Amino acid sequence: MxxxxxxxxxxxxxxxxxxxxxxxxxxxxxxxxxxxxxxxxxxxxxxxxxxxxxxxxxxxxxxxxxxxxxxxxxxxxxxxxxxxxxxxxxxxxxxxxxxxxxxxxxxxxxxxxxxxxxxxxxxxxxxxxxxLPRWLYIYHAAKQGWGSGHLRNPDVVYQLSLRMGASYKATCWGLSGHRILSQSEVNSLVKATVSKLKVAAEERFKPGHSHADVWKFTGRDTGARISGNPDDLLRFDLEEDSDAGYIWDLSDLDKAGYQILSDESEFSRDPLVYGEPSRRVVVARPPRAGTTNLALQERRPWAPGSSSGTLNLRLRLEGKEESGLSRGDLRRRGVPMQ
Ligand SMILES: [Zn+2]
Structure with missing residues (x-):
């Protein structure tokens, strides 16, 4: 044709x-x-x-x-x-x-x-x-275990957009442009407002600025390098095998100066799933603009060598580029950065 x-x-x-x-x-x-x-x-x-x-x-x-x-x-x-x-x-x-x-x-x-x-x-x-090439959508969907059903959910697409470093709307357009979702499915996705998606991601706390974002991390994010804003809000949803004595060690967040706003464990009350891992939900605020390497580990406190889950993240929360050369160019030229 x-x-x-x-x-x-x-x-x-x-x-x-x-x-x-x-x-x-x-x-x-x-x-x-x-x-x-x-x-x-x-x-x-x-x-x-x-x-x-x-x-x-x-x-x-x-x-x-x-x-x-x-x-x-x-x-x-x-x-x-x-x-x-x-x-x-x-x-x-x-x-x-x-x-x-x-x-x-x-x-x-x-x-x-x-x-x-x-x-x-x-x-x-x-x-x-x-x-936003097609392979980037496939990469993140595979890493996170998201199928097309998940990608019809605006909350999931918002988290996808953050990981791809794009606006929510541009991310939606790519889903139909690459024929991952139908046009009508994307038409309904773009009706969601980003401010409401941020509230849905974390209802109790707000990011430090209306332009800042709300990240939801799980164990599936391990190994990722995150690029965000210094006033973003970070929420960690971690499975914790507390029945077997495992607890997430979050001391890296403390050491890096993160403000822990909330740290709660959610247990299933359903007797049928009794003994299943509980969920540890931690909400934190970064201390300042800069880069932090986090190595969070789920381990038995009395057995330091025992490790069940790991969440390694490199958080580069520097926000927008400022006047002059890009941060990458400055780093290559040896200009000291945070
Ligand atoms: Zn142009």
Whole structure:
């Protein structure tokens, strides 16, 4: 079947995003640690200058060949900075004319192929494929044990969006764009409001800021590197085999200065499941912006060598990028960071 010129242009942008992924071995890197595509590092590795500035009317802009530069605002959240950078990277890779992008780039579904400006449509398609490729959904769903039934639940998709480093809406669009869910299922997902999803994730406590997020971690997150905000709220739901004498040792949270807001064990009152593991629910607030390596272990207090469950997490809660070079660039140049 003949493709329309618009569809052919969209597919070209998607193919270019895949090409960059292959060139930089992004899929392997995501599997090994990050859990999300680090677009700022990718731009740097492609030898494209990336600078953050407090732009007021624009989210970002790009300078194509031979200058090859990208500027992104510091006035928006990290998710928007990441999406803007990926959009501008698309313009540069596809050798588009110089342009300034505003909030309109956030409002369009990149899989719809709509709009009259082909270059804009291509940059949107590139950004969506670059940050939210199908394999990234599959990776997280497999790691978390989520099937399509789970992915119809907005609470689950919100947690998925945090792990992929994208907005809730963009994550929903990808679910239908990649044909993981039907359009009607995604239409009902996007009706959920993120503020209510945060309350549903943890009813008793709020994150420190309206833009901050609420993470729900389980043992399935072990090995993950998390990228979030310093005022995010962290909730740990951990199975605890207390009947066998196992208790989660959470001293790493204390040592790192986390404020424990709540620490409760929930036991089943159903006699049929008596003896099943209980659930330890801990809610914590990070002390400040920075990186923490947590190694939480479920063990018998009287037998230090005994370990049943483990939750290793690298929490990089630094929030949005500030003026100047990206944090990744600064680290590579040896600038001391927290
Ligand atoms: Zn654009």
């Amino acid at each position: 003949a493709r329309s010129p618009v569809e052919a242009a969209r597919l070209k942008a998607v193919a270019e995003a895949k090409k960059v992924h292959r060139a930089l071995d992004i899929q392997q890197r995501v599997r090994e640690a990050d859990g999300q595509v680090d677009v700022f590092d990718a731009i740097s590795e492609l030898d494209i200058a990336l600078v953050f500035k407090p732009l007021t009317s624009a989210l970002g802009f790009c300078l194509p060949d031979p200058l090859r530069g990208i500027m992104v605002t510091t006035r928006r959240t990290l998710h928007i900075q990441r999406f803007t950078a990926a959009h501008e990277l698309g313009h540069v890779i596809l050798k588009h004319s110089p342009r300034i992008d505003t909030d309109t780039i956030l409002a369009r579904n990149p899989y719809s192929g709509g709009g009259t400006d082909i270059q804009e449509m291509q940059a949107e398609a590139f950004a969506a494929e670059f940050l």
